[in-house]
Amino acid sequence: MKQEYKLKMLESEIRKVLSEALMEMKDPNIDPMKSLITISRVEVSKDKRYADVYVSVLGDEAKRKDVVNYFEQKKGYFRTYVAKNIRMYTAPELRFKEDKGIEATVRIGQLLDSIKESQKGDDNK
Structure with missing residues (x-):
C-alpha cells in the first residue's frame, strides 16, 4: 500500500514537472499551441x-x-528536465501517448445535448 502511494505521488510530481517544462520550452513550432x-x-x-x-x-x-x-x-529535453527537478536514482524513460479521454468526454457531452434537443422537439409536438 505504501509503495503504491509513493508511486502515485511520483506520477503526480512528474506530471507537474513536465507541465512546467512545456511552459518553459521556447520553440516556435509549439509556442502557438501550448494553451x-x-x-x-x-x-x-x-x-x-x-x-x-x-x-x-x-x-x-x-x-x-x-x-x-x-x-x-523532444523526449530527451523532457527527461533531462525531470532529472534536474526530481531527486531520483535515474529518471524514467518517457513514452508519450495520446490521451483520448478529454475528447471522449466532449463527444459524450455533445451526444447528451443532442438527445436533450430531440426530446425538447418531441415535447413540443
Missing part, C-alpha cells in the same frame, strides 16, 4: 524505469498526432 496541450496523466512502471505520459490536445486528429510525435522527438 491547447495538457499533460493529463503519467503512469510510472513499478520499477520506475518507464513513464507513460498521456498528452491531450484540443484540435483535429492530425494536430494531435503531430504534437505526440513532437513530444517523442
Whole structure:
C-alpha cells in the first residue's frame, strides 16, 4: 500500500514537472499551441524505469498526432528536465501517448445535448 502511494505521488510530481517544462520550452513550432496541450496523466512502471505520459490536445486528429510525435522527438529535453527537478536514482524513460479521454468526454457531452434537443422537439409536438 505504501509503495503504491509513493508511486502515485511520483506520477503526480512528474506530471507537474513536465507541465512546467512545456511552459518553459521556447520553440516556435509549439509556442502557438501550448494553451491547447495538457499533460493529463503519467503512469510510472513499478520499477520506475518507464513513464507513460498521456498528452491531450484540443484540435483535429492530425494536430494531435503531430504534437505526440513532437513530444517523442523532444523526449530527451523532457527527461533531462525531470532529472534536474526530481531527486531520483535515474529518471524514467518517457513514452508519450495520446490521451483520448478529454475528447471522449466532449463527444459524450455533445451526444447528451443532442438527445436533450430531440426530446425538447418531441415535447413540443
